[in-house]
Amino acid sequence: MNISISTIGIVNANIPGQGTQDIANAGFDKVFLEFGVFCSPYELEEAGMPAKGERQSDRISVADEPSEMGPQSARMLRMCQEKRLRVSIARAPYLPRDTKRTDLQELLARLQEESIRCCGEAGCNYLVVRPLFAGISAGQEWEKNRVYYLRLAALAREHQVMILLENQCRFVNGHLIRGICSDGETAAEWVDRLNQEVKEERFGFCMDVGVCNLCGQDMHAFARALGKRIKAVVLRDCDGHRENSLLPFLCTYQGQPQTDWLNLIRGLRDIGFDGELALDLSGTASGFSPLLRPQLLTLAKAVAEYIRWQVEIETQLGKYPSVVLFGAGNMCRNYMKCYGEKYPPLFTCDNNPKLWGTSFCGLEVRPPEALKELPDGCGVLICNIYYREIEKQLRELDVKNIGFFNDEYMPSFHFDRLKEAGSDGEIG
Amino acid sequence: MAKSDEKGKTEAKEGMGSAGKFSDILGLGVQTKNVVEDENPAAGFRMLKAAGFSCADFSLNYYLTNVSLYRSQRNDFFDRSEQELERYFTPHRQGAREAGIRIHQMHMPYPIYIPNGRKELNEYLWKVVAPKSVAVSAFFDCYYLVVHGFKLARNLGSEEAEWEWTERFLHSIAPIAKEMGVTICIENLYSNAGGHLVEGPCCNGKKAAERIDRINDQYGAEVLGFCFDTGHANLVGLDFEEFITTLGQRLKVLHIHDNDGVGDLHQIPFTFTKTRENTASTDWEGFVRGLRAIRFDKVLSFETAPVLDSFPGEMKSEALAFIARIGEWFSRQLSS
Numbered sequence: 001m002n003i004s005i006s007t008i009g010i011v012n013a014n015i016p017g018q019g020t021q022d023i024a025n026a027g028f029d030k031v032f033l034e035f036g037v038f039c040s041p042y043e044l045e046e047a048g049m050p051a052k053g054e055r056q057s058d059r060i061s062v063a064d065e066p067s068e069m070g071p072q073s074a075r076m077l078r079m080c081q082e083k084r085l086r087v088s089i090a091r092a093p094y095l096p097r098d099t100k101r102t103d104l105q106e107l108l109a110r111l112q113e114e115s116i117r118c119c120g121e122a123g124c125n126y127l128v129v130r131p132l133f134a135g136i137s138a139g140q141e142w143e144k145n146r147v148y149y150l151r152l153a154a155l156a157r158e159h160q161v162m163i164l165l166e167n168q169c170r171f172v173n174g175h176l177i178r179g180i181c182s183d184g185e186t187a188a189e190w191v192d193r194l195n196q197e198v199k200e201e202r203f204g205f206c207m208d209v210g211v212c213n214l215c216g217q218d219m220h221a222f223a224r225a226l227g228k229r230i231k232a233v234v235l236r237d238c239d240g241h242r243e244n245s246l247l248p249f250l251c252t253y254q255g256q257p258q259t260d261w262l263n264l265i266r267g268l269r270d271i272g273f274d275g276e277l278a279l280d281l282s283g284t285a286s287g288f289s290p291l292l293r294p295q296l297l298t299l300a301k302a303v304a305e306y307i308r309w310q311v312e313i314e315t316q317l318g319k320y321p322s323v324v325l326f327g328a329g330n331m332c333r334n335y336m337k338c339y340g341e342k343y344p345p346l347f348t349c350d351n352n353p354k355l356w357g358t359s360f361c362g363l364e365v366r367p368p369e370a371l372k373e374l375p376d377g378c379g380v381l382i383c384n385i386y387y388r389e390i391e392k393q394l395r396e397l398d399v400k401n402i403g404f405f406n407d408e409y410m411p412s413f414h415f416d417r418l419k420e421a422g423s424d425g426e427i428g
Numbered sequence: 429m430a431k432s433d434e435k436g437k438t439e440a441k442e443g444m445g446s447a448g449k450f451s452d453i454l455g456l457g458v459q460t461k462n463v464v465e466d467e468n469p470a471a472g473f474r475m476l477k478a479a480g481f482s483c484a485d486f487s488l489n490y491y492l493t494n495v496s497l498y499r500s501q502r503n504d505f506f507d508r509s510e511q512e513l514e515r516y517f518t519p520h521r522q523g524a525r526e527a528g529i530r531i532h533q534m535h536m537p538y539p540i541y542i543p544n545g546r547k548e549l550n551e552y553l554w555k556v557v558a559p560k561s562v563a564v565s566a567f568f569d570c571y572y573l574v575v576h577g578f579k580l581a582r583n584l585g586s587e588e589a590e591w592e593w594t595e596r597f598l599h600s601i602a603p604i605a606k607e608m609g610v611t612i613c614i615e616n617l618y619s620n621a622g623g624h625l626v627e628g629p630c631c632n633g634k635k636a637a638e639r640i641d642r643i644n645d646q647y648g649a650e651v652l653g654f655c656f657d658t659g660h661a662n663l664v665g666l667d668f669e670e671f672i673t674t675l676g677q678r679l680k681v682l683h684i685h686d687n688d689g690v691g692d693l694h695q696i697p698f699t700f701t702k703t704r705e706n707t708a709s710t711d712w713e714g715f716v717r718g719l720r721a722i723r724f725d726k727v728l729s730f731e732t733a734p735v736l737d738s739f740p741g742e743m744k745s746e747a748l749a750f751i752a753r754i755g756e757w758f759s760r761q762l763s764s
Contacts, residue, residue: 172710
C-alpha cells in the first residue's frame with residue numbers, strides 16, 4: 001500500500017520549493033497532485049465569463065485555455081522530481097458541488113485530457129476523474145458519463161494512466177447527500193462496463209472517505225461492493241456535515257471520532273486493499289502556521305502509517321513463526337476472539353502475579369520472565385495500551401521481536417468488556 | 429384476539445378532511461403521542477380528526493420507552509395478558525372509531541434487543557413485548573407494525589451478520605403476524621459515530637427489497653414491508669427518490685418528518701434551510717417524485733410528535749392542522 005499526501009494547503013503551486021521540501025522531510029516519497037490548483041472549481045465556474053473586477057491576470061486561465069495546464073504545472077512537477085517525490089496519483093479539475101454551470105462538459109473533457117497528458121509526463125499512473133453531474137438529467141447519468149469516460153480511454157492508454165471514478169455528493173440546497181457513484185454496487189457496475197467496452201482494465205475507483213462520511217455511509221459495505229476495483233482511497237476527516245479535509249482522527253466529539261474509521265478499516269481489510277492511500281489534510285494544513293507545518297506533516301505521516309498498519313494487521317500477525325502475548329485483559333480477549341484460531345499464541349504474560357498459573361481465554365498466563373526462553377523467531381505482541389512502558393520492560397528483559405497488537409478496529413467485538421484491571425496502577 | 433379482515437377489504441379509501449378529493453392516497457396520519465392520552469383517548473382522536481387527519485400512527489412505543497430500555501429498566505405495562513391489553517386499549521379503539529380515525533400503523537417499542545443488556549430483559553422484549561405488540565396491532569385492526577432492526581454491526585462485524593439477528597427476530601413474530609393479518613415493517617435507521625449520525629440498519633434499499641421478497645415468499649404472505657423514514661434518510665444522505673423507487677410496492681408505511689441533517693429532530697417538513705436562498709435542505713421534491721413513481725397509495729403519516737413539545741400547548745390544534753395541510757399538499761402533488 002502506497003502512502004501519498006495531497007499538496008493542497010502545503011505547497012504553493014507558484015513557489016513550490018518549501019512545501020515540497022516539508023513533505024519530503026516528513027518522510028513522504030509520494031504526492032497526490034490536484035490539478036485543481038491550476039484550475040480551481042471556482043475558476044471553472046467563471047469560465048468564459050467576463051472577468052469580475054480586478055481579476056489577477058498575468059497568467060492565462062487554464063479554464064480559458066486548457067493547454068496551459070502543462071506549462072503551468074511544469075514548475076510543480078519539476079520541484080517534486082527534485083525532491084524525489086513521485087506523483088503517484090492525481091485528480092483532474094472539477095466543478096464545485098453547487099455549480100450553476102451546465103454548459104461545461106466539453107471544457108471538462110478537454111481539461112481531463114490535459115490532465116492525462118500531464119500524468120503521462122510525470123509518470124503518474126492514476127488520475128481521478130469525477131463523474132459529470134451538472135446539467136445531466138435524472139436517468140441520463142450513466143449514458144452521459146459513459147461517453148465522457150470512453151472519450152478519455154485511448155489517451156489514458158497512450159499515457160499508461162488508469163482513470164479512477166470517484167464517489168460524489170449531491171448538493172441539495174446546502175445539504176450534501178449521496179450523489180453519482182455513491183452506491184457501491186452501481187459504481188462497481190460502471191467500472192466493469194467501462195472496462196468491458198475498452199477491453200482492458202483502464203478504469204478503477206477512488207474511494208473518497210470524506211464523501212462517504214458526509215453521506216453517513218457504511219464504508220465497510222461500500223468498500224466490499226467495489227472490492228478490487230478500489231485502486232485509491234482519499235483519506236480525510238470531516239464532521240460529517242460540511243466539506244473539509246482534516247487530518248484523520250482530528251474530528252471528534254466527546255472523545256469519539258466523527259468519521260467511522262472502524263468500518264473503513266474493516267472494509268479495506270476485507271478487500272485486501274493494496275493501492276494508493278492518499279492523505280488529504282488540506283484543511284488542517286491551511287489552519288496551521290507555516291512554522292508548524294513540518295511537525296504537522298510528521299504527524300500526518302505517522303497517522304497514514306498507522307491506518308496502513310491497521311488495514312494490514314494480519315500481515316503483522318503472520319510474520320512470526322509463533323507468537324506470545326503480553327497482557328491478560330480485554331485486548332488479549334479480543335485477540336483470541338478474532339485471531340486466536342489463525343495465529344494461536346503459545347501463552348500470554350502478565351505483570352499481575354495473581355494471574356500467573358491461571359488460564360485466560362484458553363491461554364496459560366505466565367510471568368514476564370517466561371519470555372526469556374522463547375523459540376527462535378517467536379514474536380511477543382503487546383496486548384495492553386501501556387505499550388511504551390511494557391516495551392521498555394521487555395527490552396530490559398532482552399526480549400527480541402517485540403510487536404504490537406491493537407483492538408480498536410477489530411473485525412468483531414464482544415458484547416461486553418471485562419472490568420479494568422490494574423486499578424491499583426499496576427500494568428497488565 | 430380476532431384475526432383481522434383482509435387488508436383490501438377494510439382499507440377503503442378515506443377522505444382527507446375535505447371530501448376525499450385526493451383519491452390516490454388513503455389518508456393522512458400522525459402519531460398519537462402528545463395528543464391521545466390514556467385518561468381520555470376519545471378527546472385526542474377528535475382533535476386529530478378536527479385537524480384534518482383520518483388516520484393515526486399509534487405510539488405503542490411510548491408505553492415502554494427506549495430511554496428506559498437503554499438504562500436496562502422496564503415497567504410492567506406488557507406484563508398484562510393480551511386480554512388485559514385489549515381491555516386497556518378498548519377506550520382508545522372506541523375513541524378512534526367514534527372520531528373517524530383509523531389506526532393505520534403502530535410502532536413497536538424499541539430497541540427489541542439491547543447489546544450488553546440483561547438476558548432476562550432481552551428475552552422479555554423478544555418473547556413478550558414483540559408478540560403482544562402484534563396482538564395489540566391486530567386488536568386495533570392496524571395492519572402495519574413498525575419495528576426497529578437490531579443495531580449490532582459493530583459487535584458482529586458486518587451489516588449482514590446484524591441482519592441475521594434481525595431476521596431471526598422477525599421469524600419469531602412472522603407466524604403470529606401472518607395469522608393476525610399484520611405486516612411487520614422494517615425501518616431505515618441510523619447509528620452514531622461521535623455524535624455524527626451515520627447509516628444504520630435497513631439503509632440499503634436493494635438489500636431491503638430482496639430480504640422482504642425472500643421472507644414473504646417463505647411465508648406466502650406479506651408478513652414484511654418497509655417503513656420509509658424521511659428524517660432518518662435525510663440524516664444519512666439517502667437519495668429519497670432512488671430509495672423509494674427501489675422499494676416500490678414494498679413500501680407500506682411512512683414516517684414523514686424533517687431535520688437539519690444533523691440531529692433526529694422530527695420537525696415539520698420544509699422547516700430547515702442551509703443557504704441564503706432559504707430553500708428547503710431536505711429533498712422533498714425527490715420524496716414526491718419517488719412516491720409518484722411507485723404510485724404510492726397508502727397513508728401520508730407524519731412522525732412529528734416532538735413538534736407538539738416545541739409549540740406552546742395552546743397551539744396544539746393549530747400545529748396539527750398545519751401538519752395536516754402539509755399532508756394535503758403532498759397528496760395533491762401525488763395526485764396531480
